[in-house]
Amino acid sequence: MTVPEMQDDVAAGVFSMVKKLLLKRLKELHVNVVTKVKINRMVRKKLSYTVYGVEKLLEFDDVVLAVGNKPDETFAKLKGHEKYTFVGDCNVVATAVEAIRNGAEISLKI
Ligand SMILES: Cc1cc2nc3c(=O)[nH]c(=O)nc-3n(C[C@H](O)[C@H](O)[C@H](O)COP(=O)(O)OP(=O)(O)OC[C@H]3O[C@@H](n4cnc5c(N)ncnc54)[C@H](O)[C@@H]3O)c2cc1C
Known part of the structure; x- marks a missing residue:
C-alpha cells in the first residue's frame, strides 16, 4: 500500500502523540x-505522479482519494451580518x- 502526499509531511495538524502512533502503525503494516x-x-x-x-x-487495485476539505460557503453572504454567527468548519x-x-x-460573547 502507498500513501502519496503532496505536502512535505503526512498528517499535518494531527496531535503529535496521535501522529506518532499512526506513523508507527503504518510502518508495522509496511505502508x-x-x-x-x-x-x-x-x-x-x-497512477501517474511526479516527485x-x-x-x-504506480500500479493499483483500488484508490482512496482523501484530498482535503474546504468550508461550506452556502451562507457566506451572511458573514459580517450582526444577526448571524459562524462557528467551526464553516469558517x-x-x-x-x-x-x-x-x-x-462565541457563546461567552453573546
Ligand atoms: C473523516 C473525518 C474524520 C475526522 N476526525 C476527527 C477527529 O478524529 N477528531 C477531531 O477533533 N475532528 C475530526 N474531524 C473534524 C471534525 O469532524 C470537524 O472539525 C467538526 O465536526 C466540525 O464541527 P462543526 O460543528 O463546525 O461542523 P459539522 O460537524 O460538519 O456540523 C455541521 C452540521 O450542519 C448541518 N448542516 C449543513 N448545512 C445545513 C443546512 N443548510 N441546514 C441545516 N443543517 C445543515 C450538517 O448536516 C452538520 O450536521 C474529522 C472530520 C472528518 C471529515
Whole structure:
C-alpha cells in the first residue's frame, strides 16, 4: 500500500502523540508513505505522479482519494451580518476540538 502526499509531511495538524502512533502503525503494516508528490492522472489501473520533477507510475487495485476539505460557503453572504454567527468548519476546516472551543468562546460573547 502507498500513501502519496503532496505536502512535505503526512498528517499535518494531527496531535503529535496521535501522529506518532499512526506513523508507527503504518510502518508495522509496511505502508509506503511518499511526500512532495503531485498526482497527475489515473489510467487503466496505473497512477501517474511526479516527485522531485520525475514522473513515476504506480500500479493499483483500488484508490482512496482523501484530498482535503474546504468550508461550506452556502451562507457566506451572511458573514459580517450582526444577526448571524459562524462557528467551526464553516469558517476554517479544522477539528471537532477547535469547533467546540470556537463555539464556547462565541457563546461567552453573546
Ligand atoms: C473523516 C473525518 C474524520 C475526522 N476526525 C476527527 C477527529 O478524529 N477528531 C477531531 O477533533 N475532528 C475530526 N474531524 C473534524 C471534525 O469532524 C470537524 O472539525 C467538526 O465536526 C466540525 O464541527 P462543526 O460543528 O463546525 O461542523 P459539522 O460537524 O460538519 O456540523 C455541521 C452540521 O450542519 C448541518 N448542516 C449543513 N448545512 C445545513 C443546512 N443548510 N441546514 C441545516 N443543517 C445543515 C450538517 O448536516 C452538520 O450536521 C474529522 C472530520 C472528518 C471529515
